[in-house]
Amino acid sequence: MNNQFKPKEKIAKHGKFKKQLIIFISALGSFWFVTVLTIGAVFYHWYHRLTGKERFNEPVDISASHGYKPRKAYDSDTKKMEATTDLRYYAQAMGLDLLEYKVTTADGYILTLHRVIDPNETDEKRDLRKPILLQHGLLCSSGGFIASGRNSLAYYLVESGYDVWMGNNRSWFEAVHSYYEGNLYNNEQYWDWSVEELAYYDLPCLIENVLSHKTGHEKLSLLGHSQGGLQSFIMLRNEEFSNIHEKIECFFPLAPAIYPGELFHTRNFIRFMYNRSSIGWLLIFGCCGFLRNLCLMRYKMASTWLFGRLSYYMFKYLFGWTARNWGKDKKVWHFCFIYNATYVSVNLMKYYLAKYVDVGFANLLLPKKAYKTGENFVVNSKYQIDDSNSFFPFKESWFNNNKVTVPMVVFIGEKDDMVDGRRLVTHMKHFEPKYKEGENIEYIEIPTYNHVDVIWAEDLIGHIGFAITKKLKSMEEVATGEPKDIPLDEKVVPESPERSSVSPFEDANATKVEVDLSSSPQTEVIHPSQPEIMVQA
Numbered sequence: 001m002n003n004q005f006k007p008k009e010k011i012a013k014h015g016k017f018k019k020q021l022i023i024f025i026s027a028l029g030s031f032w033f034v035t036v037l038t039i040g041a042v043f044y045h046w047y048h049r050l051t052g053k054e055r056f057n058e059p060v061d062i063s064a065s066h067g068y069k070p071r072k073a074y075d076s077d078t079k080k081m082e083a084t085t086d087l088r089y090y091a092q093a094m095g096l097d098l099l100e101y102k103v104t105t106a107d108g109y110i111l112t113l114h115r116v117i118d119p120n121e122t123d124e125k126r127d128l129r130k131p132i133l134l135q136h137g138l139l140c141s142s143g144g145f146i147a148s149g150r151n152s153l154a155y156y157l158v159e160s161g162y163d164v165w166m167g168n169n170r171s172w173f174e175a176v177h178s179y180y181e182g183n184l185y186n187n188e189q190y191w192d193w194s195v196e197e198l199a200y201y202d203l204p205c206l207i208e209n210v211l212s213h214k215t216g217h218e219k220l221s222l223l224g225h226s227q228g229g230l231q232s233f234i235m236l237r238n239e240e241f242s243n244i245h246e247k248i249e250c251f252f253p254l255a256p257a258i259y260p261g262e263l264f265h266t267r268n269f270i271r272f273m274y275n276r277s278s279i280g281w282l283l284i285f286g287c288c289g290f291l292r293n294l295c296l297m298r299y300k301m302a303s304t305w306l307f308g309r310l311s312y313y314m315f316k317y318l319f320g321w322t323a324r325n326w327g328k329d330k331k332v333w334h335f336c337f338i339y340n341a342t343y344v345s346v347n348l349m350k351y352y353l354a355k356y357v358d359v360g361f362a363n364l365l366l367p368k369k370a371y372k373t374g375e376n377f378v379v380n381s382k383y384q385i386d387d388s389n390s391f392f393p394f395k396e397s398w399f400n401n402n403k404v405t406v407p408m409v410v411f412i413g414e415k416d417d418m419v420d421g422r423r424l425v426t427h428m429k430h431f432e433p434k435y436k437e438g439e440n441i442e443y444i445e446i447p448t449y450n451h452v453d454v455i456w457a458e459d460l461i462g463h464i465g466f467a468i469t470k471k472l473k474s475m476e477e478v479a480t481g482e483p484k485d486i487p488l489d490e491k492v493v494p495e496s497p498e499r500s501s502v503s504p505f506e507d508a509n510a511t512k513v514e515v516d517l518s519s520s521p522q523t524e525v526i527h528p529s530q531p532e533i534m535v536q537a
Contacts, residue, residue: 004359004391005238007107007200010192014287019188026286030293033284037269038310041317048316057322065462070327073149078331083303085173085338087143091116094150096158103209105201108178109170113209114142116154116164129163130221130249130472131214133206137226137455138257138352141173142166143339144225144455148332151458153223156465162221162472163214167206169198169231171343173295191288194347195227199234204244211247219249221472225455226419229256234391236406237398245404250475252468254411254454257352258392259364259420262371263319266417273353274362281346281354290349294341308334319418321450327458336456358389377422379430394423397431407440409471411464413449421445442471 014022048054062070074081074093081093088098099115117126134145134154145166146154157164170193175184184190210220224232232251235241264270276284285291301307312333315321326333352361363385370376370383387393399405410428412421425443428435435441446454446463454464477483 005196005200005234005240007193007196010107010189012188012192014188019186019287022282022287023186025283027293029284030286030291034291034293037314037318041310041313044317045313057316057324059323059326059328059458062325062327062459065459066466068459068462068466070458071150073151073327073329073332078329078335081331081335083308083331083334083338085299085302087114087146087339090143090147090149090335094155095119096155101209103205104178105170105205107197107201108180109201110176110178111170111202111205112142112168112172113206114166114168115213116146116158116166118158126163127214127216129161130476131163131165131210131217132157132221132223132472133210134164134166135203135206135222135224135228135232136166136168137228138348139340139342139344140225140227141339141342142168144336147335147339148327148456148458149335151327151461153455153460153465153468156461157468160465160469162469165206165210165220167203167228168342169202169344171289171345173299173342175289175343185292186288188287191345192347193345194351195231195234198227198348199231199238203231203235204241207244207247219247221250221252221468222248223252223254223468224256225254226257226451229253230258232256233258233398236402237391239402242403245402245406248406250407250409250471252409252411252471254464255413255416255419255421255451256410256424257361257419259394259423260361261417261420262368262376263417264362264365265368265371266320267318269318270353270362273349274355276354278354278356281350285346285349287346289343290346292343295343298338298341302338305334308337311337311340315452319451321452325448325450325453325457325459333456359391363387364390364392371417376420377426379426392427394427395431397433399432399434402434405434405440407475408435409442409444409467411444411446411454411467413451413453414445414447415450415453418451442467 012019045054048057074090075095076093082089088100091098095118097117097119099117101113101115103111103113105111134142136142136144146152149155154164154166175187175190177184177190180187180190207220207222211217214220222232224230232253233256236245236248236251264274273281289295298307308330312323315337323333326336350357350360354360355362357363364387366376366381366385367383370381375381375383392398408428410421410425412425422445425445428441428443429437437443444464444467449457449463454460457463
């Protein structure tokens with residue numbers, strides 16, 4: 001079997017003195033890098049304001065998408081809500097609750113796994129819900145799936161009768177480990193990981209832990225955004241995990257980061273990082289966590305208006321993302337921004353952006369002309385690259401030797417130039433003989449969506465949520481031979497402003513209870529009857 005998906009042994013490449021010197025120099029380099037980008041983002045925003053171009057970035061009115069009318073995000077006035085890092089606060093503000101589990105991978109990393117529940121539901125009823133695991137993208141976290149409130153995927157899936165779990169990869173917003181001790185933020189071995197580890201250790205661990213709590217269910221559905229889609233594709237490629245593949249009922253990749261998009265040609269900061277040598281990466285970004293100062297800034301500033309403002313400026317400047325589909329409530333944008341800037345390793349960022357990493361993401365970029373002519377997603381493009389060392393060679397089958405073929409519904413955004421979704425679709429259609437469109441794979445392209453709209457857009461339930469529940473219901477019909485009613489429009493489309501302000505998880509006649517902001521996140525202790533799973537590969 002091809003062993004390219006198995007992580008290498010962790011090593012500390014530098015001695016104590018050399019490591020401390022690198023940490024000091026890279027702290028200065030990282031500060032300079034972030035400062036330059038921040039200043040650039042502020043000037044870029046004001047240039048848009050002064051020239052009138054900002055009007056093209058502002059939200060548009062969304063009447064309905066596939067029968068779905070966006071709802072008021074929260075029952076309370078968002079102006080009176082606190083911008084907080086306590087994710088449970090937002091769940092409670094919608095009449096839901098959040099359970100938090102700590103689970104340990106086979107290589108000792110302690111992950112945070114969230115479960116969104118209806119607190120008024122009995123354990124027996126909750127156990128009947130079919131599980132679905134949502135996995136976040138690069139520098140993101142589980143909060144991205146729920147912070148947008150009642151228009152979020154997590155809320156809609158709970159509302160539609162599913163048991164929603166949200167995974168977080170290693171390091172999250174804190175560096176923790178079961179056997180590495182001391183200051184982990186400066187521990188070179190702790191940070192010696194990349195996307196291979198996320199696919200080999202983290203994702204299987206999360207899947208097994210979810211199913212350990214669902215004794216009546218042998219399978220779950222898996223949804224992965226961006227990097228969450230990438231690590232899922234790598235895990236699905238790995239024949240070693242056929243036992244895990246059997247436990248996935250359906251896979252829903254949202255803008256999966258398989259191939260880079262045209263953005264990699266148009267952004268100077270990406271070209272700057274791509275062209276740095278290994279020494280340049282070491283001196284600017286170090287050998288441990290990537291831009292640790294970003295996560296520290298989030299920790300100190302998340303609740304302030306400045307954090308929300310700067311986050312918007314940075315997303316617009318760095319990636320060209322607009323707020324056209326985010327809705328007009330900027331406080332909700334702020335809630336979503338809070339759950340970004342997680343800790344990740346420098347090695348992971350090298351996979352995405354370093355030229356000298358042979359298997360890297362950026363090395364799959366086609367020449368700029370290919371994206372102008374549409375040659376980037378044709379079968380026999382005149383623009384060829386050597387992708388033989390990558391995880392995803394374009395003209396080779398990835399799944400032909402697998403024992404299990406996991407059904408998929410692939411979502412891509414037409415305005416997404418960070419990843420090349422159309423190239424992925426072309427590959428799946430022409431080089432994966434086990435996948436037949438209309439049988440075990442479907443492709444859904446959303447004309448107005450960029451890379452983050454698939455998790456933040458105000459109308460994503462109409463474009464994505466409906467398609468997910470429709471697919472799961474149809475699979476259940478085939479499995480049981482019984483037709484399933486899908487009263488989606490009646491259930492989630494508000495007919496009036498009054499209806500849209502009432503949560504189905506609350507009694508409309510009950511007295512409103514203010515959320516206690518001082519309460520700590522609820523943590524469910526895993527007892528012996530609910531074992532903490534360590535995936536042994």
